[in-house]
Every structure is written in C-alpha cells, then in structure tokens.
Amino acid sequence: MSQKLDRAEIKKVFDVFDYNGNGILSLAEIDRAVIELYPHLAKDKPAIMRAYKAADTSKDGFIDLNEFGRLIDLLHYYHELYKKFQQLDIDGDRRISYVEFKKGHDLMGIKGRSDKVLKAAFDEIDTNHGGYILFDEFCTYAAKTKMLEYPE
CATH class of the missing domain: 1.10.238.10 (EF-hand)
Incomplete structure (x- = not known):
C-alpha cells in the first residue's frame, strides 16, 4: 500500500476494523478485519502478528488511530516478506x-x-x-x- 491515505480515509478504514467501536483495536479485531478486507493477507498469520507488534508503538497491546496507518503499511510490508520467506521454506x-x-x-x-x-x-x-x-x-x-x- 505505497499510496498514502489521508487522515479521513484512515479513520474510515479504522472504523471498519473497530468492530466494538471502542476506539482501539485488539489483535482479534485486526485478524477479523484482515480476513474480511484483505483476504490475500489472511493466511499470513506470522506477518499479521509481526505488523501488530511493530505498529503498537505505545506497547499497550492495542492499536489506536494514531498507530493505525503504520499498521496498514506494515501489514503489506510483512506480507511481502512472508511471501519471500515461503519461497525459501520449501517444505x-x-x-x-x-x-x-x-x-x-x-x-x-x-x-x-x-x-x-x-x-x-x-x-x-x-x-x-x-x-x-x-x-x-x-x-x-x-x-x-x-x-x-x-x-x-
């Protein structure tokens, strides 16, 4: 996702991820949204986990709106790395x-x-x-x- 989203677009996507509407995203909400919105990323659980941990700059276990744009970028970055990893992982x-x-x-x-x-x-x-x-x-x-x- 090289194209940068503006703040309003990020908020709109964040609200889709935020199933319970509490203004923060748990790993479960992120996983669910990825499955629904980015099905090509859904099978890459290690990439999702790595993106979630790296985006959680506050280290509180949740992704807030300020961390969300980074999460989206990292989901795509780690997905690309995971594809390379899978090419090497023959078995x-x-x-x-x-x-x-x-x-x-x-x-x-x-x-x-x-x-x-x-x-x-x-x-x-x-x-x-x-x-x-x-x-x-x-x-x-x-x-x-x-x-x-x-x-x-």
Whole structure:
C-alpha cells in the first residue's frame, strides 16, 4: 500500500476494523478485519502478528488511530516478506533449514556460492542458533539489509 491515505480515509478504514467501536483495536479485531478486507493477507498469520507488534508503538497491546496507518503499511510490508520467506521454506514448516537456505539464498540477496560463505550467512541470520531461520529472524535480517523498503 505505497499510496498514502489521508487522515479521513484512515479513520474510515479504522472504523471498519473497530468492530466494538471502542476506539482501539485488539489483535482479534485486526485478524477479523484482515480476513474480511484483505483476504490475500489472511493466511499470513506470522506477518499479521509481526505488523501488530511493530505498529503498537505505545506497547499497550492495542492499536489506536494514531498507530493505525503504520499498521496498514506494515501489514503489506510483512506480507511481502512472508511471501519471500515461503519461497525459501520449501517444505512449509514455517522455518528455513540450511538445505532450503542454500537452494534459495539468492532471494535474500546473499552473494557467494561456497558452502563456507553460505553457512556463515545462515548462522548470522539464525540468531537463536536453533538450526533454522524463523520468520522473526528473517524479518530482522531483512530490515538490517534493507531487503525490502521498510515503511516510514
């Protein structure tokens, strides 16, 4: 959603998300609205969760109108990242093994083909050292390397 909405348009969409009309959005309301309004994003639960957490700048567990425009931008940003993540996650287990990483490392903009270079890159991204790249680790790497343009 590269096109910026004006404040009135943001308020109109916010009101659609705000099912109970209390002026703040819970994760459940966001999830429900995404399913109804953005069905192409609905299956990307990790992306929705990541956008929700990143947009909640007040850290109160809710998205208010001031945070809402950022939420919409982040939903689309993390959706794009999740699509890349899914391309790498060949077996669909929501984590990228080293074998999957080797097959698709070019999608992440990683140069080099030697096993040593690729293993070092994999280990750098796998910050919890679990032997797999998780979506959160993938997002951290993407932000650090500017894999996709992060919304302002």
